[in-house]
Amino acid sequence: MENAIIVKDVTKIYKLYDKPIDRLKESLHPFHKEYHRKFYALNGLSFSVEKGQTVGIIGTNGSGKSTILKIITGVLSPTSGEVTVNGTVSALLELGAGFNMDYTGIENIYMNGSMMGFSRKEMDAKLQDILDFADIGDFVNQPVKTYSSGMFVRLAFALAINVDPEILIVDEALSVGDVFFQAKCYRRMEEIRKKGTTILMVTHDMGSILKYCDKVVLLNKGNFIAEGTAGHMVDLYKKILANQMESLEAELAEERKAADPAGGGSESLSGERGRGQESGSGDTARPVLMKDSLAVNPNRTEYGDGRAEIYDMGLFDGRGNLTNLLLKGERFTIREKIRFHAPIRTPIFTYTIKDKKGTELTGTNTMYEGTDIRPVQDGDEYEVSFTQKMTLQGGEYLLSMSCTGFELGEHVVYHRLYDVLSLTVISNKNTVGVYDMESEVSAEKKPPAQREEAAKAAGKTESGNTKGTS
Numbered sequence: 001m002e003n004a005i006i007v008k009d010v011t012k013i014y015k016l017y018d019k020p021i022d023r024l025k026e027s028l029h030p031f032h033k034e035y036h037r038k039f040y041a042l043n044g045l046s047f048s049v050e051k052g053q054t055v056g057i058i059g060t061n062g063s064g065k066s067t068i069l070k071i072i073t074g075v076l077s078p079t080s081g082e083v084t085v086n087g088t089v090s091a092l093l094e095l096g097a098g099f100n101m102d103y104t105g106i107e108n109i110y111m112n113g114s115m116m117g118f119s120r121k122e123m124d125a126k127l128q129d130i131l132d133f134a135d136i137g138d139f140v141n142q143p144v145k146t147y148s149s150g151m152f153v154r155l156a157f158a159l160a161i162n163v164d165p166e167i168l169i170v171d172e173a174l175s176v177g178d179v180f181f182q183a184k185c186y187r188r189m190e191e192i193r194k195k196g197t198t199i200l201m202v203t204h205d206m207g208s209i210l211k212y213c214d215k216v217v218l219l220n221k222g223n224f225i226a227e228g229t230a231g232h233m234v235d236l237y238k239k240i241l242a243n244q245m246e247s248l249e250a251e252l253a254e255e256r257k258a259a260d261p262a263g264g265g266s267e268s269l270s271g272e273r274g275r276g277q278e279s280g281s282g283d284t285a286r287p288v289l290m291k292d293s294l295a296v297n298p299n300r301t302e303y304g305d306g307r308a309e310i311y312d313m314g315l316f317d318g319r320g321n322l323t324n325l326l327l328k329g330e331r332f333t334i335r336e337k338i339r340f341h342a343p344i345r346t347p348i349f350t351y352t353i354k355d356k357k358g359t360e361l362t363g364t365n366t367m368y369e370g371t372d373i374r375p376v377q378d379g380d381e382y383e384v385s386f387t388q389k390m391t392l393q394g395g396e397y398l399l400s401m402s403c404t405g406f407e408l409g410e411h412v413v414y415h416r417l418y419d420v421l422s423l424t425v426i427s428n429k430n431t432v433g434v435y436d437m438e439s440e441v442s443a444e445k446k447p448p449a450q451r452e453e454a455a456k457a458a459g460k461t462e463s464g465n466t467k468g469t470s
Helices: 020-028 065-073 105-115 120-134 137-141 149-161 179-194 206-212 230-241 245-259 272-279 448-469
Strands: 003-017 036-050 054-058 080-085 089-092 167-171 198-202 215-220 223-228 301-303 308-316 325-327 331-340 348-355 360-365 381-389 395-407 410-426
Touching (some): 003 065, 003 198, 020 036, 036 065, 036 080, 036 198, 054 065, 054 206, 054 230, 065 080, 065 198, 089 149, 105 137, 120 149, 149 179, 179 198, 179 206, 198 206, 206 230, 215 230, 223 230, 223 245, 308 410, 331 348, 331 395, 348 381, 360 395
Parallel strands (some): 054 215, 167 198
Antiparallel strands (some): 003 036, 003 080, 215 223, 308 331, 331 381, 348 360, 348 395, 395 410
16 A cells, blocks of 8 residues: 655754753854753654555644644654655644735635645635535635634635645644534545545544544654554553553553564563562552552642541543543443541542533432441541443543531531542543433434325414414
8 A cells, every 4th residue: 555644763853942042152152062952842753654544643742743743744844854745735733824814714715725736726616615614604705813713713624624635634623613513524524534535633532533543643752652553542542641651661562572572672561660560569669559540630629627538549441441531431430449547427438520610510429329338447448439331421521539428417528539530531422411311313214105194284284273373
């Protein structure tokens, strides 16, 4: 299969200066003394994209995802290495980049079309499709500086996706606009993908990655980590988000060893180093806690009278992996470990999930669920698990938990942790609202005879209603 994009040993280095004057000092120094530090936005990155493939690039912020897209499209030049692109490219990097804010929408369409290599006649043929997709009405004849952000997004995307590119490059462009426009964009992307257009996309929406990508490239801090199927790369990405780097290195080492049994050069990654923490080897090793493998909020709010202490917590996906990322529709478990510092008659364990605005979306506790917790004594420890199905829409949420109770009719908080864990739900099908009611939909086309009968019945009803109200 012929390659549409080849990235070979690409490195991008930025010079970082502590003070603005250091840049001048460095340029004027007679012995070329360096006053800067080198920051590797990309470090020896190599991968290829076959023609007709949809390839995703994922990684945490600062991994170099947008940098490599800008190098591929020619916006940036690499410090070293080379990129080969075979085909015409339409890029959605920063939506509207390249637009002249004083030009009208129409003028920007033609200007950008000419920059892509299309003649005026060719853009005339594409114009109506672009306008229909953007659907911003008479605003196309107004300067784009007067547009709302939504109109700007619509026009930029409509232009990029309706010029029939051989290669479409998208950087987080589908995360903007209203839900209906996003749905239209995805439908259009699916259409051009089926036509054989090569698509290279960067997004934090793992649902889109799982649904559309034939291959995924995983980056971390400018370094290539791995490439492979979408599901496997998302699993590895979860480990990066959870700071499980040793586990990630061990898994990759095992994969390399399986692919090349004679290699054996990475045994230490999957051997002592990967297992030492779990086994607790060494007299000074502290117990391994679930929360050490999760993204815990360092600025959480906590309070209580101290008679109980939630000293550890975990979030497990359907396969039992500790992770802050969950798939919509899978069963997951929230686990709390509590240590008691005083006798308590009837403790209650709780959890609550809120959105980023602080709105409580769902939650439960051992009292609601009818789980009887017997009186506890000083020094007792409990582990409580809540297992349920994830029906929230794809997005980011916050998890709170507590140990409370009632004493003499008063509600007492022994220990409460607000917004202690982040929780990201990955979905490839969102519905309207906060959660999915998991509707089962059927649609059946009626035969012509039934349609005629229904029309006649409707006509009689309408005429009957008219007579009744006259």
